[in-house]
Amino acid sequence: MMLPEDKREQLQTQILESEAPREEAINVMFALQKHYGYLSDEAVSEAAHMLGMTTLEIEELATFYDFLYREPVGTYVIHVCDSSICWMYGEETVMDYLSKTLAIAPGETTADGLFTILPVCCVGYCDHAPVMLINGKPYGPLTPDAIDSILLDIRLNHPECEEVK
Amino acid sequence: MPNLIIDEREIEVPKGTKVIAAAERLGIMIPRFCYHEALGSVGACRLCAVKFIEGHRKGIDMSCMVEAKDDMVVSTTHPEAVAFRKFIIECLMLNHPHDCPVCDEGGQCLLQDETVSGGHGRRRYPEKKRTYEDQDLGPFVQHEMNRCIHCFRCRRFYQDFAGYRDLGVMQIGHREYFGRFESGRLESPFSGNLIDVCPTGVYTDKPSRFKGRRWNFERGPSLCLHCSLGCNTTGNARYREMVSLEARNNKAVNGHFICDRGRFGFDFANHVDRPRTARVDKKPVTWQEGVETAARRLRHIDGQKVLCLGSERCSLEAQWSLKQMCRNLDWPNPHFFVEPEIQRKVTTAVGLLDETLAISMGELENSDFILALGVDPINEAPMLALAMRQAHRRGSTIAVVDPRPVSLPFSFSHLAVTPDHMDLCAQVLVQKAFDPRSAGNLSDEAAHVFASLPNTYTPNPDLQGRLKDLGQKLGESLKPVVVCGTDMVRPHTPGLAAHMVRFLREKVDGARLFHVLPGPNAFGAGMLTSPEEPGSVLEILETGNIEALILVEQDPFWSYPDRERLEHALKKVEFLLVLDYLPSMAVEKVQVVLPTCSHFERSSASFINHEGRLQRTSPIHRGGTPISQVSGGKHPPRTFLDHIPGGDAKAAHEVLAELYGAVSGEKEGALLNGLQDWLAEKDAPLKGLSHQKDGIRVVPEGVLEDVVFSWRKSETIPQKKGLELLLTHWTFGTEQLSAHSRPARKGERAPKLMMHPEDARRLKLADKDRIALSLDRGEVVVELEIAPNMAPGVIILPRHRKLQWQKLKEWPVMVQDDGIRKTEGPK
């Protein structure tokens, strides 16, 4: 279940070219997260091994950041911005609507493993409020119809859906 | 020296002193959490806020971060500062469980103190408290995270100061969690210091959990006796039982910390089988009877046929009294070492050490090059590793010449060579430190030495390059230290080390010598052993001329490598007398036992550490059988006595005095006379044997001009066939006192035979194979551990209490390939 050979080699090269292995810690964790679906305990061990760090040292970093998931998440992580402009524009209703549509509460994953809903702080798209990110891709301004069509789009194109690298 | 005013009081402090430390000198304890003298200032907790009126940006700033400057004016009582500190302490208490009644830190809790000092009372926070799940951190340290105030001290100690990487801070903001990646035993052998360093009850002493609060205990200053470093401790006793130890600050020796062996090894004093009463032929008798029986037997034996054997763990008072007694009774001089090689190494080391060469562990932290010769610090004397790490953090280069798989919490150069090669290695390194062109500046003697130093490490040219680089570093250093062990090295090595340092001093007068000796008072034993003394106790016993053997706090069965020979030799002795506090094997086998006190009980005792520092312990409690053992767990006991059960034991020097009186008929007492004068002779400015805060060095002053180089020209190293068996110490399980301690035993790992992968390949052995090792006196069955960072050509066995390893007939011993075989059988 480890990272595929070519990806490992690429990361190893990046590590060698960096000032110190730790500099690549986030890149390594992102790559492993993508491979394993989330940053599992196994991923943490693998990251530690690649970087010459201990699992504790990886955990110190992994649990600090918003976009590293130490618990299982769906294939598509929906981040709903809840900072003041998006909030003013209906973030709570967006959250509600998503929860009702997907039948999960924020923090949970749908039974088919497709979607997870999480709050996120201002993503820098305030001129398109309210905004959500799906696997890092921004969508906004949101209306119920827009949400419906976005989710449908994803479901239809699921295996081929172009993910942000 | 800056002169500043704090709260209208003036004080002058050394340059670089922070305001918080300057205030301490005035007796003003500015509230603080994250600041710690050993861990430095980071400015995280914000509690040490004071108002700066002059000499700094006007307003509130953190006293731990600001350096004292001339004409600075500071107020700790300004309303702004007081209000801010009150806010901070209120913030820190928002999530605190307020569980003082069930917290072991209660009564010695910095958080309690600062809460009161900050004037915080009622909780006005309307939300719920955040809570955590605790982890199991192993047998030594209890984890209760709800009490955490996020001062970061534990992480800074564990990672920055001590260099271990399995405990840290996770999560963010007020969810931050201090712990391991997952539950599991803390890897650091210094983990117990978390207990001292944590200002709240997050980390508490697990073995002594719930046994009492600070105010329940009898407390006193003590010393750790589990190696020769002489770290300072504070002991806690309750109900006649030693409950726990804490580190005691001694800047010159151990700083603020101690190792886990020292912290948890004290429980030998509570051992259920400790000899508590005098015994004659294995039957308990009254004290008087015991002394009388022994004296009677001794009176009837020709003085020349009495042999006395002390040890490296006897107090100086006991060692001195023993020597005086033998002199007064016309008995042969006492021995303090069973093995002649060890005697030779220690007496050489002690004899050649003087004030110009000695260096304390505290001073070692400032050295810029450390050459460790035949030392495995983590296993032999753990705090040495911590001191070396501080030197490393300050930029020091560290080289370790030792065959064992030495591991240290910092990067160092490991030259893994066999014991026969260690001296050559060290000499080449020293040779490389000197530029031959400047040899002309050396004195004649030194120049001659330089000429005879080998310049190539012939056995392994690969090592030559490394030695050259290290030698260059040594040549550039200003404060190099040679750390020389007395366990793994050959008998002449301590002498070589002393002369190497003398030689280095020709170039740089900051060069120093640091020995690791085999016991807490090996130094005293070495000073009291006459150089002409024939070494081998066993040979003396085997002549059959000895009719009485007196063992004073010595158990040869534990450490003597040839038990069979020992037992045979003892059979030739008619009368065996043991004075000890340990339930040793010797105690089981002798005619008369007179129990002694441990250093926690009854009277003060002095011990001299590796650098010749004389330090004293104070008794923690009166002594006697712990109440929990007297009453079978019921408390309080229901019987009323007019004496303390098991309270017969006296300090070894007191027992000797009584014995002397009984044998000679003279007034008891006089044995300690002359000790003070003798110490004063050693150039120590003693004012009586009163307790000195940091201890005093009792080594001669040393005059450089009188130095005589006794250089052993390097010989060809004999080629030996087979694998040399090396016996070694481990942090837990091999040192006798801590091996009798229940909490320390929990720190042990199973004994292993260590072997280099090359040798294992040749013998077709794999990691975790069960091995039967054939020695002269029998087999030792043990699991194999492959260690790539040890020297090839040797196998290493710990002197573990779980192994019957004392089966050697001679040593060093070479084991041939057919003596190592895989086995399936049970141990």
Add this chain to the structure above:
Amino acid sequence: MAGSQSFILHNRLEHQTMTLDEYRRTGGYQGLRELLNHEAPENIKKTVLDSGLQGRGGAGFPAGKKWQLLPDDAPHPRYIVANTDEMEPGTFKDRLLLSVNPHTVIEGMIIAGYANSAQKGYFFIRPSYQQVALKFEKALSEARAGGFLGQKILGSDFSFEIVVHRSAGRYICGEAKGLIHALQGERPHPNIEGHLTEEGLWGRPTIVNNAETLAYVPHIVRNGAQWFRDLGKHDKAPGNKIYSVCGRVRRPGVFELPFGTSLGEIIEEHAGGMLPGYEFKACLPGGASTRYLTKEFFHVEMDFESMSKIGPGHRLGTGAIMVFDHTCCLVAITLNLIQFFARESCGWCTPCREGLPYMEALLAAIARGEGEADFLPRLQEMCRHMRNAYCAFALGAASPVQGLMEDFEDEVKAHITHKKCPLEHDDPNQWPLQPMPGIEDLETGNERHPSCPI
């Protein structure tokens, strides 16, 4: 004073990224070419100092002065760090800047490297700007192919390389010292004592500049310090500034204007004023860590000097204007802001780590009608205490709260007295929304009013 002229954003839309050729046609990399053969690094520093360019990330520290703090005899290697963390709520100017004109930032970094004799640049970008990072990487390869980046640039002795570093998402990474730790793969606490210009990344001299600050550098070098000074509205406000406006205005977006343009002009003229049916109530002029301004302050010039003159706690910040209309309960808005700050607190020092959740708790109680009268003075006192935290994060977090307590005391008191929000919304968020004039999906980028004046 010169008329307004958009020489960074060129009035482009977000998806209209300038290619290398387009950039060069407007004079891009010309400045670099010229200085490589002729100018001594100290002269570049002097030019930037003379231009009066102030850091655009919120602190306003003069860029040239920062560069001069790096000693000439400092050891090597040295680093230039472009800070595109931009996690201040309400701020998205750098997003537009990098989407539209990445090359100006690249050239700015290279020139900064030259001026400081640095060898390597790090481009630090937040994870929610993935698209932007990809565009930047594309621009980097264009620049490399063109010989403007890499070994021996344009035949000179100067070599410079740029590495893109993606953050994993925390506000504190935008704080310079936190950023350094983040780059080094450590927890981004801001605990570095001393100046980064002496001991920064990997213990080496480091310059950390906001991306927008670096964007102006090539133009200053090409056109001269005085040219830059003349662009601004007055001499304490040199150059242009990229302002952004969000909230219920007609044209939320990003505007490159002369520095010192008035608040009112930006909101009413460039952002088109309020949406029909909405009245202006208050705004935060520079992202979440600033103090509320009401309509009376529309005349104030939006530059560092003029803003701080308004009073204690008032500052320009990022110049990202967040507009709140009459339907917004400012207690609720402030609560949302403090929730953000409390969540993002890195946890290093006590007042921020514990104090912000404390403030959040009190404000939340007020918002739901359970507040008590003494909450006001308590909150105000806490805001004052934030001054003594370890870094400026806590102080910024306290700004809107301080503003609420001091300038909207009545609104707060109404919540306490009436035990509920006086605006009486069942659902304070309108749904469905007033459709904003503009794009529905960020990807297609069609039909939108131009967000920059021509």
